[in-house]
Amino acid sequence: xxxxxTPLRAFFESEVERLLDRLYGTALRLTRNRxxxxxxxxxxxxxxxxxxxxLRDRQAFEKWVFRILVNGxxxxxxxxxxxxxxxxxxxxxxxxxxxxxEKVHQPFLLWWGNPEQELLDKLLREDIESAVEELPxxxxxxxxxxxxxxxxxxxxxxxxxxxxxxxxxxLSRGRSLLQGALWRQAGEAGIAPGNAKGDAR
Amino acid sequence: MTxxxxxxxxxxxxxxxxxxxxxxxxxxxxxxHMETCRACFTRAEFERKLRARVSEAGKAKAPESLxxxxxxxxxxx
Numbered sequence: 297x298x299x300x301x302t303p304l305r306a307f308f309e310s311e312v313e314r315l316l317d318r319l320y321g322t323a324l325r326l327t328r329n330r331x332x333x334x335x336x337x338x339x340x341x342x343x344x345x346x347x348x349x350x351l352r353d354r355q356a357f358e359k360w361v362f363r364i365l366v367n368g369x370x371x372x373x374x375x376x377x378x379x380x381x382x383x384x385x386x387x388x389x390x391x392x393x394x395x396x397x398e399k400v401h402q403p404f405l406l407w408w409g410n411p412e413q414e415l416l417d418k419l420l421r422e423d424i425e426s427a428v429e430e431l432p433x434x435x436x437x438x439x440x441x442x443x444x445x446x447x448x449x450x451x452x453x454x455x456x457x458x459x460x461x462x463x464x465x466x467l468s469r470g471r472s473l474l475q476g477a478l479w480r481q482a483g484e485a486g487i488a489p490g491n492a493k494g495d496a497r
Numbered sequence: 498m499t500x501x502x503x504x505x506x507x508x509x510x511x512x513x514x515x516x517x518x519x520x521x522x523x524x525x526x527x528x529x530h531m532e533t534c535r536a537c538f539t540r541a542e543f544e545r546k547l548r549a550r551v552s553e554a555g556k557a558k559a560p561e562s563l564x565x566x567x568x569x570x571x572x573x574x
Contacts (some may be wrong), residue, residue: 309571312567314562316555316559316563317556317558317559317565320557320558320559320560321555321557322555324557334560334562334563334566337559337563337567338563338566338567341567341570342570345566345570347516396543397540397543412543416543416546416547416550421553421554424553425552425554428551428554438524442516443552443555444551444555445550445555448516450515456559467512468512471512474551475547483501
């Protein structure tokens with residue numbers, strides 16, 4: 297270590313220690329591949345380490361490093377594809393209204409206790425991970441940024457360079473697809489009250 | 498925004514409420530509604546707990562190989 301001072305190094309090391317599992321988990325959900333996730337996090341932290349002296353507000357480190365990760369992911373995807381992937385008709389059509397709560401909160405099920413809590417308790421972490429990974433990329437990015445990292449709609453729009461209205465519509469559609477996938481998985485696993493067949497609708 | 502919201506209006510704005518994306522007045526109107534409406538409160542609690550479960554999906558134990566790479570990055574620059 298030559299050019300970056302010791303206090304900055306101590307700060308960086310402690311922040312990396314605090315955030316590494318979250319960065320890796322997020323990278324896994326985005327890339328859906330362990331080797332690519334590891335490369336993405338390593339590249340992100342290399343860039344962050346070099347640019348760290350430029351970061352004026354250390355409180356902003358968490359969101360700053362996360363934005364580097366997202367931009368790295370998008371730029372890598374663009375390199376791999378001849379042209380950027382467009383949102384397809386299949387993923388933009390359809391209603392944004394699938395609600396897990398409405399599926400579970402049925403009068404006849406309420407006789408048996410608390411079906412909503414029961415479903416939440418029985419969903420495996422693996423079910424949720426694969427439901428996130430199943431989302432088409434455009435929706436996955438927005439869901440990850442807002443639900444997993446707590447970015448605001450404006451921060452998400454700014455990072456992805458898209459209008460805030462597009463963030464709202466992708467988030468709404470992404471959540472609907474996510475809850476539909478969870479409902480289907482819960483049905484297949486036999487843990488969804490009232491959905492023994494794994495129907496997504 | 499009127500003081501008294503209907504349940505349909507609350508449900509329509511619920512996810513933005515949980516995202517803290519509503520203006521202060523609307524946010525307070527939803528909070529007030531849920532103090533007295535058990536159905537909307539129950540739904541909000543479900544969405545909040547589901548969100549907490551989903552956010553767990555953003556964490557995974559980083560492998561030792563990645564930790565080694567990070568140490569190398571810090572040492573090399």
